Amino acid sequence: xxxxxxxxxxxxxxxxxxxxxxxxxxxxxxxxxxxxxxxxxxxxxxxxxxxxxxxxxxxxxxxxxxxxxxxxxxxxxxxxxxxxxxxxxxxxxxxxxxxxxxxxxxxxxxxxxxxxxxxxxxxxxxxxxxxxxxxxxxxxxxxxxxxxxxxxxxxxxxxxxxxxxxxxxxxxxxxxxxxxxxxxxxxxxxxxxxxxxxxxxxxxxxxxxxxxxxxxxxxxxxxxxx
Numbered sequence: 001x002x003x004x005x006x007x008x009x010x011x012x013x014x015x016x017x018x019x020x021x022x023x024x025x026x027x028x029x030x031x032x033x034x035x036x037x038x039x040x041x042x043x044x045x046x047x048x049x050x051x052x053x054x055x056x057x058x059x060x061x062x063x064x065x066x067x068x069x070x071x072x073x074x075x076x077x078x079x080x081x082x083x084x085x086x087x088x089x090x091x092x093x094x095x096x097x098x099x100x101x102x103x104x105x106x107x108x109x110x111x112x113x114x115x116x117x118x119x120x121x122x123x124x125x126x127x128x129x130x131x132x133x134x135x136x137x138x139x140x141x142x143x144x145x146x147x148x149x150x151x152x153x154x155x156x157x158x159x160x161x162x163x164x165x166x167x168x169x170x171x172x173x174x175x176x177x178x179x180x181x182x183x184x185x186x187x188x189x190x191x192x193x194x195x196x197x198x199x200x201x202x203x204x205x206x207x208x209x210x211x212x213x214x215x216x217x218x219x220x221x222x223x224x225x226x
Contacts, residue, residue: 006065006072007049012042020091029089033066033075036096043068050089054080061105061142066094076103076139101139104173106132109181113151119184124155127183133161134173143167148181158183 012019012030020030028044043066053059059077066073075094083090097103109131114120133146146166148159160178172179 009043009045031092110145117150117153119155123187137170
């Protein structure tokens with residue numbers, strides 16, 4: 001799990017587009033804290049703090065404590081908006097959480113030992129079906145990533161969720177089927193049909209060793225009329 005962190009915020013006394021623009025001009029980012037059966041709380045935070053946390057990775061899977069005018073609230077970032085031109089953060093939504101909450105989150109997948117995979121070393125390619133996996137996880141045990149070990153993966157293998165070791169208490173949201181995370185596919189230049197064709201050609205009789213196929217007889221010239 002990613003290391004928790006703390007942010008400092010203040011209550012926004014005004015809401016709306018005009019108030020949000022005013023906050024941004026002052027180097028702040030408007031945000032809202034909601035959930036846990038409490039009324040939404042409009043706040044504003046330091047633009048620099050949010051920018052750094054966004055680019056540090058794991059922003060949407062790391063628990064934070066926000067100090068709002070002396071009141072400390074545990075939250076999980078649920079969504080954020082970026083400026084369409086500058087890509088700077090302009091708004092954040094935080095979910096208020098309690099000690100025993102179970103959350104529905106998307107966890108990124110990390111593939112390891114690609115250099116040890118027999119299938120990849122033979123020229124196969126890793127076809128990633130899911131870059132993230134939706135799971136239900138205890139609030140204090142949200143994994144930073146889900147690791148898939150490719151050390152024994154062969155060409156034609158499929159890696160399913162059942163073959164992945166999830167942390168204790170973490171379960172996939174999709175539970176009714178054993179979904180695929182990735183496959184090891186044959187290189188384009190070496191498909192199964194081509195392998196079979198090459199094997200058949202190698203097994204076909206060729207006559208005497210070193211013998212060459214007889215040359216075709218030249219076609220007879222047409223008779224000329226007298």
